[in-house]
Amino acid sequence: MLTNKSARKANRQPILRFGIAGLGGAAASMLPSIARHPGVKITAGADLREEAREKFRGEFQAEVYEKVEDLCKSRNIDAVYIATPHEFHAAHVMMAADYRKHVIVEKPMALTIEDCERMNAAAERNGIRLLVGHTHSFDPPILKIREIVRGGELGRLGMIHTWNFTNFLYRPRRPEELDTNLGGGVIFNQVPHQIDIVRWIGGGLVRSVRSTTGIWDPTRPTEGSHATYLEFLDGAAATVVYSGYDHFDTDEFHFWIGESGEPKEPGHGRTRKALRNVTDPHEEARLRASSGYGGSRQRRAILSAEQRERHHPHFGITIVSCERGDMRPSPDGVLIYDNEGKRQIPVTLGRVAPDKGRVIDEFYDAVVNDGPLYHDGRWGEATLEVCLAILRSAREKREVSLSHQVANRD
Ligand SMILES: NC(=O)c1ccc[n+]([C@@H]2O[C@H](COP(=O)([O-])OP(=O)(O)OC[C@H]3O[C@@H](n4cnc5c(N)ncnc54)[C@H](O)[C@@H]3O)[C@@H](O)[C@H]2O)c1
Incomplete structure (x- = not known):
């Protein structure tokens, strides 16, 4: 890294050199944000797929590797963004930490609390910064809502409701993504966004969880829905609901703006229909891979940094109630409904x-200026604890108390 001292001498911003591990869909959607940061240079990438490596080499004039370990060894990176499938997160984070590379790991942090503990221990032992994200708790309107709650202008926080209805289960999947034991289903894939949102706004400390989950399609035998009630230590409550069955779409309640902030055409049931003719799991997995970086179906919206109409990203509908007013993210900011109106x-x-x-x-x-890391490994572990409690509460049909929660330190 061009250090603070040498950068100051040269009158330049310190440059953080990034390696990207796993060049799939998540990386394709994160790359524009990494590449456009004025203090970041992308210098290496790793993926099992040759087409992704070749495209990456051409686009960034970067080193490419098949193995994540070879990427982590490179002397030309300071940090790694890990976007391999979740079952590899623990091993890849520990590998990067042992080579003293700072890490952003995609959600979910891992599949077990034990793995999270080992990842946090590796980060602490090696003195590296570990951030768990992206989740939609980083969406600018959510950050603004948290700021208003903290500022207290609408009184004490009472309730948070976050509901999302999508086509998640009918997007092409790899077989393991339809097996809960291997990290499949909405609880590991989508619910971390929801839990991060409610924990971020509610202060982080969830006391208990009661949930019912749904596995409604025997051909896709993993959780596609849940209805969850959370209570925070300070008494605030949250309801968190998700359905990925491609029937109702909550974007209808968000002015038909999609998850990434793009204008969206209504299309209830369209994704499910498109998958009807795909009966072979290998073909489905191939389709899945083709939507990743360098694939033939990589989304044009992701490739284009200059969309004509842009709005904030969001994750369904979120309504936050304080004593003297309600709030919700809108496409361009935060809507407030209080005693004066809207x-x-x-x-x-x-x-x-x-x-x-x-x-x-x-x-x-955090890395360059030694600033605070809010979404650190302890935060990510606490979010995973809630997700695991959702599965357990649904299985055992009872309320589950939590013990790994940490407060939001913003
Ligand atoms: N934050 C978000 O909004 C968001 C969105 C999508 C995915 N994700 C997360 O990102 C992770 C990846 O998901 P995805 O949708 O990009 O999956 P994907 O299948 O599209 O991409 C994974 C990539 O990793 C590569 N890969 C797999 N095993 C590897 C290994 N051992 N070494 C090197 N490369 C390997 C694959 O070839 C593929 O290109 C998941 O944990 C997922 O939850 C996050």
């Missing part, structure tokens, strides 16, 4: 679409 607080758009820039900002500041 008003919007505008929130500035990020550098690129899809906007995941706040993740890089928090990480860069």
